[in-house]
Amino acid sequence: MDTFAFPNKVNFGAGAIASLNDCLASLKVEKPLLVTDRGLVDCGLLDEIIQKADLPASVSIFSEVDPNPTEANVRAGVEVYHKNGCDGIIGLGGGSAIDGAKGIRLMVHHQGPLNDYGILNQGWLKMTEPIPPMIAIPTTAGTGSEVARGTMLIEETNGIKIAVVGERLFSSISICDPELTLGLPPFLTAGTGMDAFTHCVEEYISPKFNPVISGIALEGIRLNHGSLLTAYKDGSNLEARANVMASAMMGGMGFAKGLGIVHSISHAVGALFGGHHGTLNALLLPACLEFNRESCLPRFRQLAQAVSIHVETKSDDECADAFIDHIRQLNNELNIPSNLETFNITTDDDIEKLIPLCEVDHCRLTNPRMPEATDFRELLLGHL
Ligand SMILES: [Fe+2]
Structure with missing residues (x-):
């Protein structure tokens, strides 16, 4: 038996940010802690959003979430939450701010090191204390x-980036307003x-059985394909921004099916070297798909179709070639860097430090082909 669960409530669309006050009221939150990152404050977007959302004066703001959020960030946020007598959380920003907000939300009433709540320690079984309501707003x-x-x-026990996962961590409500992404630089x-x-x-391509997510993922790819390049070239195109935001939401809804080795490597790099997570994923994706291709070959036909490649006269192998080439070309057009130097990874020693972290990352468990240390080494060396 498999279990599928989709408990999300999402307010989606241009101007949806105006629903924030109603959302807070529906959750009976009177003194929210707004968790965000320094970048959002510095660029003025936080002020703009506060104005648009007509936030209550009782809102407290915690803006000290790092680009790769840490246990120390979580502790500091929990302190502000208690000090100001907050009764709910707003996570506002990119993934880092929202992930940091979720960590704070969990640890407001839970004790012990963050590592206890990690997915590999069956952390969800320990999430027994109250968890305050949370509204997530991506920018x-x-x-x-x-x-x-x-x-x-990033937890402090072993210094690695871990997944903390549990059904109680779903945001109470998400507000996805593509207008908030109009100012995002290319x-x-x-x-x-x-x-x-x-x-x-x-x-x-994850081998886990979940046909619902397979369908969502394919449509997410299709929406992304039609619009990411448009949004990159013309940031003011609201329709393209909305499509990319929908594809991001759909990708997020699909995490239950599992990710793969692109994320195993990028989690390791994020923990040791930092850098932009999504940019690194883009760089790694073609080679990781080559690594996986024999283990999920028939799936490339649908992947190729989702990016408008004509597959009728193509073999499965040709579909795989065409899809992987498509990503390489897209990366070029998006000016994604072509090697790991951008992430300060330049030597064999740097790579050796990453391999143990790649090996313990949970995403490798849902990769179509089980990677060994030598595979991670080869993949990383190929990008030096
Ligand atoms: Fe990711």
């Missing part, structure tokens, strides 16, 4: 964290949009 279109039942955080549009694309692809 990028990529991570899908706004609708995901988990969060990625570099971030490309990186976050390719994160969404990679989620949908890795979910679709």
